[in-house]
Structures are given as structure tokens and as C-alpha cells.
Amino acid sequence: MDTTRLPIVATLTALREWENAHTRHISTASSHNSGGNPMTTMRQIQLTEWGDESVLHEANVPIPSPVRGHVLIKTVAAGVNPIDVTTRKGLGPAAQLADPSYKPFVPGWDVAGTVVATAGDYTGFKVGDGVFGLVSFPSPAGAYAEYVLAPAHQLVKVPADVPCAQLGGAPLAALTAYQALFEVARLKEGERVLIHAGAGGVGHLAVQLAAQAGAQVFATASAANHEFVRSLGAQPIDYRTEDFRAVLGQTMDVVLNSTGQQTFLDSLEVLVPGGRIITLTSPDPLDVARERGFEAQWLTVHPDRTQMQEIARLMSLGLLKVHVDQVLDFSQAAQAHALVATGRTRGKIVLVP
Ligand SMILES: NC(=O)c1ccc[n+]([C@@H]2O[C@H](COP(=O)([O-])OP(=O)(O)OC[C@H]3O[C@@H](n4cnc5c(N)ncnc54)[C@H](OP(=O)(O)O)[C@@H]3O)[C@@H](O)[C@H]2O)c1
Numbered sequence: 001m002d003t004t005r006l007p008i009v010a011t012l013t014a015l016r017e018w019e020n021a022h023t024r025h026i027s028t029a030s031s032h033n034s035g036g037n038p039m040t041t042m043r044q045i046q047l048t049e050w051g052d053e054s055v056l057h058e059a060n061v062p063i064p065s066p067v068r069g070h071v072l073i074k075t076v077a078a079g080v081n082p083i084d085v086t087t088r089k090g091l092g093p094a095a096q097l098a099d100p101s102y103k104p105f106v107p108g109w110d111v112a113g114t115v116v117a118t119a120g121d122y123t124g125f126k127v128g129d130g131v132f133g134l135v136s137f138p139s140p141a142g143a144y145a146e147y148v149l150a151p152a153h154q155l156v157k158v159p160a161d162v163p164c165a166q167l168g169g170a171p172l173a174a175l176t177a178y179q180a181l182f183e184v185a186r187l188k189e190g191e192r193v194l195i196h197a198g199a200g201g202v203g204h205l206a207v208q209l210a211a212q213a214g215a216q217v218f219a220t221a222s223a224a225n226h227e228f229v230r231s232l233g234a235q236p237i238d239y240r241t242e243d244f245r246a247v248l249g250q251t252m253d254v255v256l257n258s259t260g261q262q263t264f265l266d267s268l269e270v271l272v273p274g275g276r277i278i279t280l281t282s283p284d285p286l287d288v289a290r291e292r293g294f295e296a297q298w299l300t301v302h303p304d305r306t307q308m309q310e311i312a313r314l315m316s317l318g319l320l321k322v323h324v325d326q327v328l329d330f331s332q333a334a335q336a337h338a339l340v341a342t343g344r345t346r347g348k349i350v351l352v353p
Pocket residue numbers: 081082083172173176196197198199200201202203220221222223225239258259279280281299300301340343344345346347
């Protein structure tokens with residue numbers, strides 16, 4: 001963790017204590033009622049109306065019961081993603097969540113924690129297993145809660161010795177990076193790839209994955225993030241003071257865009273003939289790229305257990321590290337959303353119960 005960016009809620013010592021406590025908890029807990037007094041309610045961050053951060057509030061609700069194919073997870077960490085902010089505003093997936101039965105809506109799709117109950121059917125997990133994953137996306141998952149009911153097939157066991165804040169921050173961003181580079185762009189060893197927003201949640205993981213795959217990696221970032229991006233394996237380009245088209249010429253096999261339409265159009269100028277451009281932001285003009293002979297795809301991330309297993313394997317080997325910018329308490333969910341909305345965070349913001 002970058003010690004120059006200490007969590008707002010904790011001193012570094014307190015965070016380490018928290019991580020130690022939760023790392024033990026995530027691997028050894030055997031029951032969510034270990035005190036003998038069954039807990040029936042839990043804390044949850046919810047909203048009843050779409051809107052600004054102020055709509056997020058804490059509620060005490062019944063702990064869900066496990067249903068077939070699902071496990072009940074006691075949350076240790078929940079990642080915050082830009083899509084959480086978009087949804088909270090009533091945009092993006094929220095359009096499909098107009099059904100009043102989705103209210104109150106509980107944000108969050110990234111969860112890491114301990115299995116505390118199953119429905120008794122075979123899920124591949126047992127009580128006490130540490131698990132993490134991208135849950136139910138884009139249907140509601142309710143990860144900003146002390147307990148999360150999650151489809152077992154979207155979870156994998158946590159890798160040993162990885163701090164739980166990293167685990168909570170990993171799933172959506174790491175799967176997005178993985179799917180963009182390998183499922184859609186089919187990135188190969190020796191290719192040249194430009195990753196826009198290389199210091200962001202998706203970008204910093206994409207840089208590591210691409211470098212790990214043997215690609216030559218370039219990444220746009222502001223100057224303050226150049227050392228960080230370089231340490232992950234990319235050659236940084238300052239998008240504020242440099243024109244990446246002039247720096248790179250027409251030499252990129254693959255571009256990963258997440259910074260909007262103008263960057264998408266400018267990026268076509270750095271692609272080799274027949275190059276591939278993957279975008280995470282909509283509506284980028286894919287047709288313009290295709291008319292010029294490029295492969296252009298828009299990606300929507302999806303849960304994928306096999307890919308999560310590979311992500312967990314890379315994390316366990318120390319080959320993929322989630323940079324945790326700040327760890328905040330559930331009660332600071334509004335603050336977490338405000339931070340993510342700045343578009344300036346480095347790596348991930350993570351909430352803890
Ligand atoms: N389609 C999908 O399935 C999918 C999945 C995940 C994410 N997304 C979208 O992809 C985008 C990125 O997600 P994220 O989680 O990585 O966001 P994020 O963590 O909030 O990104 C923050 C980073 O963006 C960088 N940045 C901001 N403007 C930039 C620019 N013009 N050029 C280069 N870097 C810039 C900032 O670096 P500096 O401080 O150095 O500027 C900061 O480190 C979001 O719009 C998100 O909604 C889509």
C-alpha cells in the first residue's frame with residue numbers, strides 16, 4: 001500500500017491491525033454466530049431514491065438466508081467502482097432496475113469475505129472458506145452489506161497472504177482488464193498496447209496483466225502517477241502535457257480506452273493497420289473505427305469463475321497487486337462515492353463493514 005495515501009479512517013498502524021485481524025478472519029472463520037447468539041440483522045448501505053451521495057444511508061435489515069446454489073458471505077471488504085456511482089445516480093444499470101421491487105437498492109458488486117452458511121446443496125464451498133468475486137453483475141448484488149448472498153459459481157477461494165482490502169477491490173476491475181486484454185483483444189506476447197487511465201482501478205491492473213503477458217505497455221496518466229505506472233510495467237505518457245499520438249506514432253497493436261469519445265478517436269491514429277481497440281465507455285463511435293479497418297469492441301464486464309481463478313492465481317504469486325488508495329468504513333460510503341466520482345483516484349477505494 002502507498003503509505004503517502006493513508007486511509008482517511010485509519011492510521012497506518014490501525015489499518016495493519018485491521019488487515020491482520022481480517023486476514024485471519026477471512027481464512028479461519030467457521031461461523032457467523034461464533035458467540036453463540038445468532039445474529040439476525042445486519043448493517044447495510046442502501047438508497048430508496050436515485051440521486052447524489054446523500055441518498056446513501058445505513059439501515060439495519062434481516063440477514064438473508066442461503067438459497068440453492070448460493071452461499072452467505074460475511075463481508076470483509078467491498079470494492080467501490082465508477083458503476084456504483086453511475087447506478088446511484090439512476091443511470092446505467094439502474095435503468096433496468098426501475099422495478100420498485102429493487103428498492104431499497106444496495107450498491108456494490110465486489111465482495112470478499114468468509115462463507116458462513118450454505119443452503120445445504122453442493123456449492124463447492126464450505127463454511128469458513130474465504131471467497132471473493134464479482135457478484136450477480138449487472139443485477140443487484142448488494143455488496144455494501146455485512147452479509148451478501150452470492151451465487152457460488154461466481155466465487156473463487158481467496159489466495160493466501162493477500163490483504164483483504166486488495167481482495168475486495170479486485171473482482172470487477174481485474175475481470176474488466178482481463179476480459180478487455182485477453183477475451184476481446186486477444187493480446188499476445190510481443191505486441192504493443194496502449195492503456196488509457198493507467199493509474200485507475202482498471203488501468204493499473206490492465207498494465208500489470210499486459211506486462212505479465214509479455215506485451216510492451218504504454219499508459220496515459222498525469223505526471224503524479226508516472227512513477228506508479230512505471231513501477232507496474234508501463235511506459236507513462238502525460239495526457240495533460242503530451243500528445244500521445246505524437247509520442248507513439250502508428251505503432252500500437254491494441255488500445256484499451258476508458259476515457260471517452262475524443263480519446264477513442266485520437267487513439268485510432270496510433271493503431272497499426274488492422275489494430276484492435278477496446279472501449280469501456282459508451283457511446284464510443286465503433287463504426288468510425290470499423291470503417292477504417294480496425295477491430296473495435298465495447299466491453300461490458302461479466303462474472304467469470306475461470307478468469308477469477310486466474311486472477312486469484314496471479315495475486316497469490318504476487319504477479320497482480322491491487323493498489324488500495326483508501327479504505328473507508330461502510331458509514332463513509334458517500335465519501336467513497338465522492339472520491340471515485342473525482343476520476344482522480346489511484347487504484348481502488350474499498351469499503352469495510
Ligand atoms: N464497460 C465496463 O464493463 C466497465 C468496467 C469497468 C470500468 N468501466 C469504466 O471505465 C472507466 C474507468 O474505470 P476505473 O474503475 O478504472 O476508473 P477510476 O479508477 O475512477 O479511474 C481513475 C483514474 O483515471 C485517470 N484519468 C482520469 N482522466 C484521465 C484521462 N483523460 N487520461 C488518462 N487517465 C485519466 C486518473 O489518473 P490521473 O489522476 O493520473 O489523471 C485516475 O487514476 C470508468 O468510466 C468506468 O465506468 C467500464
